[in-house]
Amino acid sequence: MPTIELNGHTYAVDEDGFLEDPMLWNEQVAADLATTEGIANMTEDQWKLVNYLRHYYLEFGIAPMVRKLCKENGFKLNQVYEMFPSGPAKGACKVAGLPKPTGCV
Amino acid sequence: MPTIELNGHTYAVDEDGFLEDPMLWNEQVAADLATTEGIANMTEDQWKLVNYLRHYYLEFGIAPMVRKLCKENGFKLNQVYEMFPSGPAKGACKVAGLPKPTGCV
Amino acid sequence: MSDERRPTPKLDDLEKGPWPSFVREMKRAAEGSAMADQLLGVLELSYGDRVGHWKHGGVVGVRGYGAGVIGRYSDVPEQFPEVAQFHTMRVNHPAGWFYKTDALRKVCDIWEKHGSGLTNLHGATGDIILLGMKTESLEPVFAELTENGFDLGGSGSVVRTPSCCVGPARCEWACFDTLALTYDLTQHYQDEIHRPSLPYKFKIKASGCPNDCVAAIARADLSIIGTWRDAIDVDQEAVGTYAADGLDVRATVCDRCPSKCMAWDGTSLDIDNSACVRCMHCINVMPKALRPGLERGACILIGGKAPIVSGAMLSSVLVPFMKLEPPYTELKELIGKILELWGDEGKNRERVGEFIQRVGLGSFLEAIGLEPMPEMVKHPRENPYVFYEEYFEEEK
């Protein structure tokens, strides 16, 4: 399992940069992981999405479907891609510390 | 709902003589209902069967299947008919205060 | 009694018309039976309010048996006290539904004395149905029936009254003796017919040839349908006579053959028996010219039933061909294994066809010791979801 260093913190991640253990997540981790997505400072909307994902995951044990995510947060799909250029699964879920999505390959 | 009087006790029963409320059963009830089957004094084996049915019903909410009943109590089917001439469903279940079986019509 | 009869205007309308009227039957019976009379009243009531007036179930019977009687109580007993109890008794019919009048009259006498005087000749399973009696009459009727050589049929979770087509008694196509087999099995399973101990009903029906005149494949858990293994017996001259008499042999016979294995050139009928599926069509159309082959027996099928609860099923091939000679050991052993397995493993109210669907036909065969054969299926599996019970493991 590789590790990366971000802003001086070291994280165990998989090849795609997903947190090895989703339970080790906190807001600092999110901010650090965001930098791998080219995001230096998370906006309010980005936080909103990340927190939504995080809560959804903790409640249901899964990531929400993309349509649900957009509907419940009032974002259009292209806005999500603007916030997280690699998309909701590869970008937002990673920052939110969710397990790597498999449903979308 | 008709009632019958047996040995001086009055029971609410259905047309087939089954106890209206299975929860009102006790050993006296069993002995009384047994008389409707032509059984003046229940033998040990008859009690064994009745108690088995009763316990099974209380545990699982249903009457056991006939094969199971025979196997688990070590009776042959014809022995059951000797003990309860109208059979396990119409005779033994009635005495054991179970709801009227429907599976076997 | 007739002067007190309530008016039954709706039913009276059904006395008219050319087809024999069941209302007439009820009225005839009503002349001697208050039960039949009140039954008219109940039915008229139903015709008025468009709903039945019988309560659910009822468990009554004769002592020593758990089957043979369908209990029935009215939901309007105050109005119709005579039919407050109105049970039917199922009496096992003689194989092939053959009677001499003296036997039938005996049944009538018993029934007139104790019951409604109404019957069904016969019930859908095949029994003589004695329609409508009081609880108190059950034992007397039963005693008098057995006295006269009749016994009860099945009901509930038992082997049901087996039935069969007229077979060799009056049909040139019977590939085995349907009556002998049916009588033999009925006697063999007396205990299983009278004392419920199975997960659900188990019906046996036997037809002498693929025409299946007793609808075994649709209505029996175990369907025994006659067939043959060798070539169709052709009398070419007789075919010629049919043609001469105006039968279009090509259009009506050859073109309708499901395996398209016949050819008629105007003088001779050529059958490719290796492709024939033994459907009977050509034989049916030209009974004087064609006959089933000589190596005769039956196809044994399993699992037929009506829709409750997982949908209707037709029986499917279990043994493509079995010779059937008394004492029918092979067949009885097979049935024995099926009843044993399904009896032990079947769920309550799970017909054997549903049981097979649940455990898989392959596993079912394994459990009863039959070899899988391609004849049992329309085609092999299409999905790749094959079970294997064991796998290799790395040596440690």
Next chain:
Amino acid sequence: MSDERRPTPKLDDLEKGPWPSFVREMKRAAEGSAMADQLLGVLELSYGDRVGHWKHGGVVGVRGYGAGVIGRYSDVPEQFPEVAQFHTMRVNHPAGWFYKTDALRKVCDIWEKHGSGLTNLHGATGDIILLGMKTESLEPVFAELTENGFDLGGSGSVVRTPSCCVGPARCEWACFDTLALTYDLTQHYQDEIHRPSLPYKFKIKASGCPNDCVAAIARADLSIIGTWRDAIDVDQEAVGTYAADGLDVRATVCDRCPSKCMAWDGTSLDIDNSACVRCMHCINVMPKALRPGLERGACILIGGKAPIVSGAMLSSVLVPFMKLEPPYTELKELIGKILELWGDEGKNRERVGEFIQRVGLGSFLEAIGLEPMPEMVKHPRENPYVFYEEYFEEEK
């Protein structure tokens, strides 16, 4: 590089023989690519230990898209560091897989520069598959592809790269313009192809006639298959020529017609077009004599898919006949309603065919506003379990 190459005796064996060898392709690519070289090593390893050496999944991609790249990592990266990352990129092919060599050479150049130099022409869905690249190369390859007029195809829960048969470009039987439609739909659904937002994949394939040369019915959620509504166009003289040239018209054409609606009397071919199911067989056998009718369009079918998870499905008829002319409004509206409904109500990883099975075709039709038609089914229902949403209640 070749002097350092590990021995690959097993693979070498597959260089022999008359059929063009994929091993030769790998070795060719290996001359210019260390990735291709190490891929040979990985495969030789697999041939030795009989198991693949790729890890599960991998989510990589290009920015702004959620689809088009299949991430892949080696499970033996130490041994084969060059293919530790070995992603494939799916590039949307031109409709009908037509190319000019300059365009194809462009793709080769890009791929030689950044990737393994290995491709699939084409993937099973139809894409140009660029097989094996590192994560760092994704963006550059994508940029150069778009620079040269190519874009990515689908992967994951998107509308997948639509594909079609050669159609009117080179086939006399095309009943609509497969290429134009496919290009139009591909452009129309760019967003849905690149950005996953559906419950699962959604494939569209178009074949110009019932021969279905792109296997749409088996492989597409939405299968568009050309057909016609009027009579088959018969050139009797040309039929005669086929017969004169030795074709047994009755045996090879008429007898094999599935609806048995043709007759050949030696001089004229009679077709009962009202019974014809437009299977193409007679036209296929005698292309010079028969042609599809003139009132042409397509049958729209829904739900085809491979076995995961409830078993394979073939697409089934949704619209028996639809005219297909640009801008294809009717079809697009239909697809739009389907995507909307299934997008909202479908479960994760539930193909539209499985969705329909779950909610019922009748309810599905109601929801997308199509009238039920008997053409949609082989036969009406056999089970009596009919839903009714409402019932009458007694007045209080």
Next chain:
Amino acid sequence: MPDIAKRKTDIGPPHYEQFLPPIIKANYGKWKYHEIPRPGVLVHVGETGDRLYTVRAGSPRLLSVQTIRQICDLADKYCDGYLRFTSRHNIEFLLTDPAKIDLLIADLATAGFPVGGTGNALSNIVHTQGWIHCHSAATDASGIVKALMDELIGHFTSMDLPGKLRVALACCVNMCGAVHCSDIAILGIHRRPPKINHDRLPKMCELPTVVASCPTAAIRPVRKDGHETVEVAEELCMFCGNCYTVCPAMPLNDPLNDGVSIWVGGKVSNARSEPGFSKLAIPFLPNNPPRWPEVVDAVKKLVDVWAANARPYERMGEWIERIGWPRFFRLTGIEFTKQHIDDFRHAETTFRRSVHVKR
């Protein structure tokens, strides 16, 4: 109480042999061929040349002992007391003297029994109990059959149809009989979910059995007023009645919603096509006693259209298979609806998975 040990039990039915007429005993298993000299009359010829004549008479199945005795009188008069019943409940008189056939038929006519049902004809309508005896019935049985046979009797007494026509009726979806495999089937259906008697349910019914009984999992256990009982998710109920069968406190019978559906194209015989199920033609017709005119009209129409269009020996289902269901619906004028499309367990296998569309 009678001592059950002493009673006669398990003797089984009478042995059929005692009821076989001598000619049958002599030719048992040795019949050579048969002919149908006229509707309702069969002649079976033995290998020895013996000829057995069968006269088949229609029966309402529901018979009083009085009528059975009347039938016996005729059997005594013409058949030495031998007779049988068929698998479709017709009465068969077994004669050896062809001269007696006409006399018997005349006597039968006087007694009100039509003769027919042989060959390519309509036979008796196999049916069930209906409101006469069953607790499950969504319609009556005998009444519809009588009304229908009054109209269709011409197809019973002649052999003017393309093939055999087997009509059956069952008063509920339990389908006692071979309704599910008939050329035309008339089926009583409920259309309202069970009305639960929460008072009696806990006392009379086994809860686990009730919950397990529902094929669509519409039944869920709940507590109500301190009792364990069940509730039904009504939108999942398709009125199969299986819950009622195991639990009397959940009746489905309902005059406002019960009625009749019509099914076509099933068959049992293996002749030509394989046996197959009947398919839904008309989802619902009202209960309209005593003569159910809507049902009678619908069935008559089906018979007429089939009779006018089918080829010789083409049963209802074989004919429809040849012309295709779209044309069947057009020819009969029946509307194709959502209800016709299967949505039960094997629904997808009924979808048209090809472009082989018959128009």
Next chain:
Amino acid sequence: MPDIAKRKTDIGPPHYEQFLPPIIKANYGKWKYHEIPRPGVLVHVGETGDRLYTVRAGSPRLLSVQTIRQICDLADKYCDGYLRFTSRHNIEFLLTDPAKIDLLIADLATAGFPVGGTGNALSNIVHTQGWIHCHSAATDASGIVKALMDELIGHFTSMDLPGKLRVALACCVNMCGAVHCSDIAILGIHRRPPKINHDRLPKMCELPTVVASCPTAAIRPVRKDGHETVEVAEELCMFCGNCYTVCPAMPLNDPLNDGVSIWVGGKVSNARSEPGFSKLAIPFLPNNPPRWPEVVDAVKKLVDVWAANARPYERMGEWIERIGWPRFFRLTGIEFTKQHIDDFRHAETTFRRSVHVKR
């Protein structure tokens, strides 16, 4: 980071029109008929009389850029740079000058490309990734295909078969491609339940998704060493791999138990019979690289028996349907086993529900 707003995206594929040779543009939608003058060569004749010649060459599908350039060279030389690929991954050269056909074929032969696959012939084997790229593969794809085509090439380069022969291979039951509807299908299968990595599973997988993924409900949530994880009731597992697809910690790949199964009689076209699924012929053959001799022999045998017995235009499945499965198993010498009998969702619809038994 590139600014994604500025990038070129969603342009879609190149428009096909720019790749169509002039003769196609001129005759687009106006072709009249075609002929197959020799195996691998088609001629399409336009209404104007224009003639387009297509030369079809077999391809391994896995192509290096070097080889693609070599193909381009040939297309430049003979076809003004126009070429296409088929839906079965063959290469088609589009010529207007018939004189060039022989030259092109000769050049192709030199380059190692056989010409054929037209008409009633074997075409290319459609296949998938196998051990070259996929994580799911129970067998390799390209290797088997190469070994098989080396043996069967004679049926590609000639038109000596009764009908079209479509062979396909998929390396796992996901069945990428139309394996489920092929005349002969070669399918990689696993035969061992997933081996669970309990350490990693709770971290990498969504538990509810994993549990829901299993079609036989073999997967149940459990707690192990304080973690939520799952266990598999192995006797319920039929190795579909759906759990692995959603959860990397449940691999099925296993060298001791993986292998190949053979399926027959599927088809896609609507010609004559309706499209239909392939059916199981041989449940298991071992993975035996590099040439999988057991698989090659089995497929060859199937082709031989079909070719020897089928009528003209009779596809594999149509032939089997005519002779019946019992005879198919006898003729091919394949053993019929428990595995051949369906036991999945619609199993009962595959049972022989008649006595129409072909022996």
